[in-house]
Amino acid sequence: MKIKSSEITPEWLYLSRRKFIKGVAAATTGALIASGCAAPTGPGPATPEPAAARASDTPIVPPAAESAATATPQAVPPADAAPTAGASTDELGDKLTSHEAITTYNNYYEFTMNKEAVAFVAKDFRTRPWTVAVGGLVHKPKTFDIEELLRKYPQEERIYRLRCVEAWSMVIPWLGFPLGSLLREVEPMSQARYVRFETVLDPREMGGQRDSWVDWPYVEGLRLDEAMHDLTILATGLYGKLLLPQNGAPLRLVAPWKYGFKSIKGIVKIDLVAEQPTSLWMATAPEEYGFYANVNPAVAHPRWSQATERRIGELSRRKTLPFNGYAGQVAGLYAGLDLRQDY
Amino acid sequence: MHQSPTSRRARLLQGVIHLASLAPLAATIWAGLHGDLTANPIQAIIQRAGRYALILLTASLACAPLSSIFELRVAIRWRRPLGLYAFMYAALHFGVFVAVDYGFDLVLLREAIFEKRFALVGFAAGLVLLALAITSTRGWARRLGRRWEQLHRLVYVAGLLAVIHYAWAVKADIRQPLAWGAVIVLLLILRLPPVRH
Numbered sequence: 001m002k003i004k005s006s007e008i009t010p011e012w013l014y015l016s017r018r019k020f021i022k023g024v025a026a027a028t029t030g031a032l033i034a035s036g037c038a039a040p041t042g043p044g045p046a047t048p049e050p051a052a053a054r055a056s057d058t059p060i061v062p063p064a065a066e067s068a069a070t071a072t073p074q075a076v077p078p079a080d081a082a083p084t085a086g087a088s089t090d091e092l093g094d095k096l097t098s099h100e101a102i103t104t105y106n107n108y109y110e111f112t113m114n115k116e117a118v119a120f121v122a123k124d125f126r127t128r129p130w131t132v133a134v135g136g137l138v139h140k141p142k143t144f145d146i147e148e149l150l151r152k153y154p155q156e157e158r159i160y161r162l163r164c165v166e167a168w169s170m171v172i173p174w175l176g177f178p179l180g181s182l183l184r185e186v187e188p189m190s191q192a193r194y195v196r197f198e199t200v201l202d203p204r205e206m207g208g209q210r211d212s213w214v215d216w217p218y219v220e221g222l223r224l225d226e227a228m229h230d231l232t233i234l235a236t237g238l239y240g241k242l243l244l245p246q247n248g249a250p251l252r253l254v255a256p257w258k259y260g261f262k263s264i265k266g267i268v269k270i271d272l273v274a275e276q277p278t279s280l281w282m283a284t285a286p287e288e289y290g291f292y293a294n295v296n297p298a299v300a301h302p303r304w305s306q307a308t309e310r311r312i313g314e315l316s317r318r319k320t321l322p323f324n325g326y327a328g329q330v331a332g333l334y335a336g337l338d339l340r341q342d343y
Numbered sequence: 344m345h346q347s348p349t350s351r352r353a354r355l356l357q358g359v360i361h362l363a364s365l366a367p368l369a370a371t372i373w374a375g376l377h378g379d380l381t382a383n384p385i386q387a388i389i390q391r392a393g394r395y396a397l398i399l400l401t402a403s404l405a406c407a408p409l410s411s412i413f414e415l416r417v418a419i420r421w422r423r424p425l426g427l428y429a430f431m432y433a434a435l436h437f438g439v440f441v442a443v444d445y446g447f448d449l450v451l452l453r454e455a456i457f458e459k460r461f462a463l464v465g466f467a468a469g470l471v472l473l474a475l476a477i478t479s480t481r482g483w484a485r486r487l488g489r490r491w492e493q494l495h496r497l498v499y500v501a502g503l504l505a506v507i508h509y510a511w512a513v514k515a516d517i518r519q520p521l522a523w524g525a526v527i528v529l530l531l532i533l534r535l536p537p538v539r540h
């Protein structure tokens with residue numbers, strides 16, 4: 001049997017996920033009871049799935065695969081260490097994008113709109129000391145130091161496809177930990193339906209933020225069930241070492257079934273909220289960018305087609321997959337949602 | 344044959360125009376051979392070629408006002424080569440998009456070009472430039488007579504379509520395309536009879 005690289009998970013983590021899933025099941029059941037099981041009206045969040053469906057959607061390591069699990073390094077090597085990866089392809093057999101390309105072709109408007117220049121402009125960006133305030137509708141709000149997050153949560157490798165809304169894509173071996181682990185720790189209240197993320201606001205260090213054509217800081221959001229999904233991680237590294245500034249150091253979101261702009265970089269604030277957050281792109285170009293931003297070849301960007309994409313390093317285009325190839329794991333989250341309406 | 348100093352100067356300037364127009368092509372080829380065209384070289388070539396086409400087209404539009412209003416008579420002789428070089432870069436822009444990017448996949452191309460206004464206006468601008476390039480010879484000018492001038496006024500339409508194409512291609516910040524649009528509109532105003540005289 002071919003084991004997906006994304007399924008290679010240490011046993012203890014596997015066990016903790018099982019525990020987590022039970023926890024989520026309990027929490028969602030609680031939420032369902034609290035909300036009287038009323039179906040939400042309008043374009044709000046879909047009713048949380050039953051626990052059984054969630055468990056089957058989540059890629060759980062089959063017992064046989066556990067023996068193949070590799071030990072996760074406890075301390076992540078610094079960003080200037082040699083790049084390493086646990087596999088050379090993703091689970092579809094697509095080759096990893098080169099470390100060079102991943103670290104020199106970046107969209108990070110806080111620094112510059114020139115993709116090739118981000119690495120240079122951001123090279124002296126200070127990522128220590130760094131704290132992340134997790135609060136809002138939670139029982140135990142807490143400000144975490146980045147070092148604490150790196151120590152507390154084992155950093156596991158996740159090889160994910162990244163599909164930019166501009167119709168290019170990469171395959172990236174991230175290091176990180178499930179966002180759900182962090183959210184669980186602060187204990188979301190039952191009214192919490194969404195998670196709102198914010199990038200650091202530091203116009204002195206981030207030249208692009210001195211430019212006022214959008215309302216900085218960058219803001220993104222996920223529905224709580226999306227945030228709790230096992231595929232959703234907070235990345236701290238890639239290619240076996242800490243993130244470089246251009247890739248969103250020290251902490252960025254990765255939700256691989258959504259367009260890349262959802263994966264907010266340089267996170268300093270995470271809030272659990274009741275209402276759907278308005279992301280920076282929703283505020284800037286509401287007719288072009290919606291809240292969900294799920295990769296969908298059938299729904300074109302108002303100005304260009306999303307049917308195909310250029311994989312960085314390849315010559316010709318390839319067809320874009322629904323949910324960026326993660327439909328099996330995440331399509332269930334959107335049952336009953338018109339994806340043409342809620343793009 | 345005797346050559347006056349002015350015509351020697353004119354020839355020299357003409358040479359500079361040709362070199363300046365071909366330099367971006369050489370630089371792009373050089374960068375390509377040295378792997379300097381970013382991680383996304385196809386897009387880089389397409390975007391570079393598009394940018395050069397717009398720059399040279401604008402330069403071509405500046406020739407007539409330079410010649411008539413600013414009395415740089417020789418500038419009018421740069422108009423045709425600059426326009427043709429603009430067409431060359433536009434053809435490269437479109438050719439790489441069709442042949443390399445989409446690998447001549449007609450189904451995908453039809454969707455990419457005709458279902459999106461951004462690509463459609465660019466395509467229209469290209470068609471106008473094609474018509475102007477074909478009829479740019481003296482023979483065509485003679486055959487078409489007065490109509491030739493009317494036809495070649497469409498170059499302003501091509502320029503504005505190209506600017507709209509550019510503005511719709513960028514994600515949100517349209518200051519650059521707007522600046523190009525302003526320059527082209529200004530150059531058009533300079534051609535209007537009341538301004539010209």
